[in-house]
Amino acid sequence: MTNWVGRTFEAEVGPVAHGGHCVSRVEGRVVFVRHALPGELVLVEVTEDKGGSFCRADAVRVLRAAPERVEPPCPLAAPGRCGGCDWQHATPEFQRELKARVVEEQLRRLAGIERAVTVEALPGGPLRWRTRVRLVAGPDGRAGLRAHRSHRVVPLDDCPISVPLDPVLSRRWRPGAEVEFTSDGDGQAHVRELGVVRGKRRARQVSGGLAVQHAAGRDWKLDAHGFWQVHPAAAEEFAAVAGEWAAAPSGGLAWDLYAGVGLFASVLAGQVGQDGEVVAVESGRRAVADGEAALADLPQVRWRSGRVEHVVRDLPGRPDVVVLDPPRSGAGRAVVESIVEREPARVVYVACDPAALARDLATFGESGYRLARLRAFDAFPMTHHVECVALVQPDEA
Structure with a gap:
């Protein structure tokens, strides 16, 4: 079978599937399409093909838009860019409908x-809700998020779904390091850098460390980077x-x-x-x-x-x-x-x-x-x- 990576073609978009994409069928194969909505006609570009009955693609142009389509609030929520969001191109109400279908x-x-x-x-609301983010530093030391199904780092100036990330985005980090950010229930920022030093994985607390959260009628003090709802x-x-x-x-x-x-x-x-x-x-x-x-x-x-x-x-x-x-x-x-x-x-x-x-x-x-x-x-x-x-x-x- 010929590898389809890089191939472009028109596709009628079918139902939503678990994982942030919709299903299309082209020449007997299933195509999982990101950046599309059910019922749309789109031009897709295949991004991954491991053979077999399916491949993955991005909708690079919308030829017939669904009525629920909107302009994404983040310019990086687009093909080949940040992989952190899946449905910025849909109204919040329709996002919830898609999730219900899944x-x-x-x-x-x-x-x-x-x-x-x-x-x-x-x-x-749908923006500025995310209080915990793990970012990664690119080759230039700027923090960002990875592209979808890729190790490539997309540097950020802002993330509209997150609380402000100034303590992370305002500085340079060791290339390849992961940076964990938490904003706790009192709005305090906690930042930790994770990386490999002399062959061993090291964690360095940059700020904070002990978070305060409020829920169920209690105040909680816990490791800022341990589990808590986002x-x-x-x-x-x-x-x-x-x-x-x-x-x-x-x-x-x-x-x-x-x-x-x-x-x-x-x-x-x-x-x-x-x-x-x-x-x-x-x-x-x-x-x-x-x-x-x-x-x-x-x-x-x-x-x-x-x-x-x-x-x-x-x-x-x-x-x-x-x-x-x-x-x-x-x-x-x-x-x-x-x-x-x-x-x-x-x-x-x-x-x-x-x-x-x-x-x-x-x-x-x-x-x-x-x-x-x-x-x-x-x-x-x-x-x-x-x-x-x-x-x-x-x-x-």
Whole structure:
């Protein structure tokens, strides 16, 4: 088969697909097209072709535009430039509609679940929401983001979806170094440089280091570069939904898996009270230390440090409710099976990837657990990412 890289042709754009692109079909092959919208006629240029049934392309000219198309607020959100955003060329309302279609399709294809989905906006609008960014220094020392599916660095003067990045963009860095930026709940900037020095990976804290966040009625002090929600409204919103659906009984037992610093554990602790117990499981040692300090006033929270798939097998008792917030790859079969073996009345699953969520829901379904409720949130405007919170219960519930 002839390699199509560099080839240009007209394409009718079909449905949205998971990953920030749409699907077109040309000469019997699937073409995943970025910078396009469903229903458009575009001129595409193939950017990647590894053979087989599909290739990847950019829409380099729009010949017939969809009514939802707008001018991107960032000039770098274009073919061959920054790969950080996927949908700047669509209205915010249509971005959420596209994400809803993706969640519905993943549930249907991977879990056999037919469910109408609405993606809800979080407060603050589609710009200046991103509080955590990892940049990389190019050959000239200027910080930027990588082009899509490339190691090439696109230098930035600004990033419209992020809070101001002046502490990073105003200076030069060691070429090739990664620079982590966090703006905490008090608006304080924290900057860390990561790089290789004499063959060893080194981290250098440039400013800050201990972040302050506010959510679930508490003030949190934690490693500025550890896990916390990127959108400033997300932690509060997800804690509220998880708490409502968990409804852990007074005196009961609850598990918080992939607990981070204990955001959900703090909510569960208030529900079970001093006579109950919350087991928080987290693999990151710094997160556990920060969580223990943050929740020192809640003796009913007991921490277990280790990988969830290992720790959960040996946890004692039968939890009334389990809350889990796994990484993008999902919880996986071993964790799901360990949960359902204990027969909790409710499972609240916080997911940052709809495909991983759907795969895990399919595993829950094999053991008689069903998706009872689902809410989806646009916690990452302008990108293809979407956050979901799912309530899973036994079929007889």
